[in-house]
Amino acid sequence: MRHLPSEELIHRIQHSETDYMQDRMKAIEGRPGNPEGVEIEQFGQALCLYSRTMPWLSFNTVKGIKSEDSIHLDAIIDFYKSRDRKFQFEIVPAMVNQDLLSSLAARGFYQSAFHNSMYMNPQELKDMPDAGIVIKTIDKDEFEAYARIHCLGTGLPDQGIPSVALNNRVLHSRPGWSFYMAYAGEQPAAAGVMYMNHSNASLTFAATLPEFRRQGLQQQLLRRRIWDAKQAGCSLVVGQCAFLSQSHRNMETVGMKLGYVRTTWTEREA
Incomplete structure (x- = not known):
């Protein structure tokens, strides 16, 4: 049975993406002595991932944030700033409203990238x-x-x-x-x-x-x-790729379809 676009499907795709990254970070955190300095914090629905030794944004990112998490924005920003780490918010359509986006903009964040989330049964x-x-x-x-x-x-x-x-x-x-x-x-x-x-x-x-x-x-x-x-x-396979990349073409070729285009928000340079 083919999955039709729906808010339920969007939430399921997003949960799949968050689930694997959280499990990966927990495994790395569990290495003896936690040498990569991994920390995982939850603020409302927003999952905050951090690594002391891995500065790449994919290891320092906020996943799963929803409209009601606007009240946690300052706490999330403080979590990363206290660790002197550049980070990103991953924003998924249908999970946030204009108020959250304007709150991010007011705090110096801007939409800096797009990324595809693909899916199929x-x-x-x-x-x-x-x-x-x-x-x-x-x-x-x-x-x-x-x-x-x-x-x-x-x-x-x-x-x-x-x-x-x-x-x-x-x-x-x-x-x-x-x-x-x-x-x-x-x-x-x-x-x-x-x-x-x-x-x-x-x-x-x-x-x-x-x-x-x-x-x-x-x-x-x-x-x-x-x-x-x-x-x-x-009953669901999910993958991520850059828009119109070779990975995008490969996924379409094997039968995967676009679930949504999520946006990345990062802080403006001072």
């Missing part, structure tokens, strides 16, 4: 992954190879490979998480990650080494993950 997927492309789930001792694809495929420096390996290895045996590698010959060439919880599956990450792009690896990684979600009985 995996039970609609009819095509299995192409048997000509080898895709395997990752064993615990393969996270250095995974981290290499993660870093080089997203433009991060080689120095980040050990940290990325550690912060993803903690997810290997954690319920709901699956890591996949696609091969070009015998060479690990692309990777994808999925998190399943209840009847929802989130396609949380994907990357391809630059020299192996445009070979259909990501489309097959999408099909494999969606197929596995179908076999697990999920």
